[in-house]
Amino acid sequence: MITTADEELLRRAIAVAAHAVTLGDAPYGSLLAGPDGAILVEAHNTVQRDNDISAHPELKLARWAARELDPETAAHTTMYTSCQPCGMCTGGIVRSGLGRVVYALATDQLVELNPASGAWPAVAQDGPALFDEARVPIDAFYRP
Ligand SMILES: [Zn+2]
Numbered sequence: 001m002i003t004t005a006d007e008e009l010l011r012r013a014i015a016v017a018a019h020a021v022t023l024g025d026a027p028y029g030s031l032l033a034g035p036d037g038a039i040l041v042e043a044h045n046t047v048q049r050d051n052d053i054s055a056h057p058e059l060k061l062a063r064w065a066a067r068e069l070d071p072e073t074a075a076h077t078t079m080y081t082s083c084q085p086c087g088m089c090t091g092g093i094v095r096s097g098l099g100r101v102v103y104a105l106a107t108d109q110l111v112e113l114n115p116a117s118g119a120w121p122a123v124a125q126d127g128p129a130l131f132d133e134a135r136v137p138i139d140a141f142y143r144p
Helices: 004-022 057-068 071-075 087-096 107-113 131-142
Strands: 029-033 039-044 078-083 100-105
Touching: 004 029, 004 039, 004 078, 004 100, 029 057, 039 057, 057 078, 057 087, 100 107
Parallel strands: 078 100
Antiparallel strands: 029 039, 029 078
């Protein structure tokens, strides 16, 4: 359930996205609000500026949370983001230990506004293979 307080923080994430456009960056913004609701950090998309395909604000904030927050604080920290996180960012968010994500535009809404946003092709994957060889470094690390 999205509360009035959530909507206020979502509006701030949308403002961060709008500010990104004025800097020549893509229109995506996010922030983290700690357990008391105070804003901890904000970020916007810098994919073009940084020439880095992973420079989505959600992933940058997930990495920040994993570095800077203890697990208990992370679990009670919420990410507010102007658009629903993509698959790459969702993986980072899960690994960061953040407890909740609140987004404004759903992916299908974003694609409706900008059809190119949904034009990601599937990547062919082949595997599994070479189990006995591939397990050697895994065993060496986890079963010394
Ligand atoms: Zn993303």
